[in-house]
Amino acid sequence: MSQHPPPGTPGHPAAVPALPDLPEATVARLPEYLRALHNLAEAGHETVSSEELAVAAGVNSAKLRKDLSHLGSYGTRGVGYDVTLLVDQIESVLGLTQRRSVVLVGLGNLGHALAGYAGFASRGFRIAALFDVDPELVGQRIHGLTVRHLDELPQVAAEDPISVGVISTPAEGAQSVADQLVAAGVTGILNFAPCVLTVPAGVDVRKVDLAIELQILSFHQHRKSSAAGPAGLTALPGGLTGPGTHHSTDAAEAVGS
Numbered sequence: 001m002s003q004h005p006p007p008g009t010p011g012h013p014a015a016v017p018a019l020p021d022l023p024e025a026t027v028a029r030l031p032e033y034l035r036a037l038h039n040l041a042e043a044g045h046e047t048v049s050s051e052e053l054a055v056a057a058g059v060n061s062a063k064l065r066k067d068l069s070h071l072g073s074y075g076t077r078g079v080g081y082d083v084t085l086l087v088d089q090i091e092s093v094l095g096l097t098q099r100r101s102v103v104l105v106g107l108g109n110l111g112h113a114l115a116g117y118a119g120f121a122s123r124g125f126r127i128a129a130l131f132d133v134d135p136e137l138v139g140q141r142i143h144g145l146t147v148r149h150l151d152e153l154p155q156v157a158a159e160d161p162i163s164v165g166v167i168s169t170p171a172e173g174a175q176s177v178a179d180q181l182v183a184a185g186v187t188g189i190l191n192f193a194p195c196v197l198t199v200p201a202g203v204d205v206r207k208v209d210l211a212i213e214l215q216i217l218s219f220h221q222h223r224k225s226s227a228a229g230p231a232g233l234t235a236l237p238g239g240l241t242g243p244g245t246h247h248s249t250d251a252a253e254a255v256g257s
């Protein structure tokens with residue numbers, strides 16, 4: 001469990017209301033519910049049944065009801081969940097009622113793509129600054145923001161508390177970048193570099209590695225073909241039931257919290 005510094009320290013400017021202590025797996029599914037609820041709201045739905053929402057979010061409905069019960073949300077029998085109310089509840093629990101600042105460190109191929117990712121803004125995050133150390137890149141404008149030298153991080157963080165630092169540097173530089181983010185008061189790191197970061201207690205690191213996801217899919221394909229052979233994919237050991245088995249795609253792995 002993470003410890004959090006008192007409000008008012010860098011990265012934690014606002015008062016933090018008491019929150020339910022949710023299972024990590026529930027937390028990982030809440031953004032899926034939120035995405036599905038936003039789509040339902042856009043399509044004009046005012047209420048949704050647990051079954052409909054479960055299908056839209058790609059989870060089973062019993063799990064969904066259990067997850068939402070942790071938020072004190074049980075829906076109304078015969079009516080379902082109020083879409084707007086549930087969006088508000090989930091956004092509140094995820095801390096998305098305030099726009100959070102994100103900085104990107106490492107503006108190479110991946111960093112460029114991330115800097116232009118519209119999903120940050122639409123999901124409650126604002127890219128506040130871009131950092132690199134390459135003199136060729138520093139000073140360039142990318143998607144409307146000027147790339148700054150990483151040495152400017154403390155100054156930027158002092159002016160505009162940073163919620164999350166995204167690391168998209170090569171693995172060799174990632175630990176040093178993480179150390180500098182932590183020193184600047186950042187308590188949430190999203191790490192794309194293929195390495196394990198060491199951070200102090202109270203700092204949450206999520207790791208995203210697409211190669212690991214591919215390797216996991218490879219394992220499932222290998223397992224299916226070795227268990228069922230070319231003839232069919234039913235009745236596999238371990239609960240795999242055939243084509244279309246939906247595995248959690250929790251690409252981000254909690255580390256160091």
Ligand SMILES: NC(=O)c1ccc[n+]([C@@H]2O[C@H](COP(=O)([O-])OP(=O)(O)OC[C@H]3O[C@@H](n4cnc5c(N)ncnc54)[C@H](O)[C@@H]3O)[C@@H](O)[C@H]2O)c1
Pocket residue numbers: 105106107108109110111131132133134137150168169170171173174176177191192193194208209210211
């Ligand atoms: N997680 C994933 O799914 C995934 C996918 C693709 C790439 N990656 C990883 O993302 C990272 C970036 O990949 P890329 O293809 O964009 O690399 P790249 O070489 O194009 O870009 C890396 C950038 O980081 C900068 N940099 C290096 N050291 C730095 C430091 N100490 N501080 C600040 N900036 C620094 C470089 O100047 C460069 O601009 C790599 O670690 C790569 O393995 C991860």
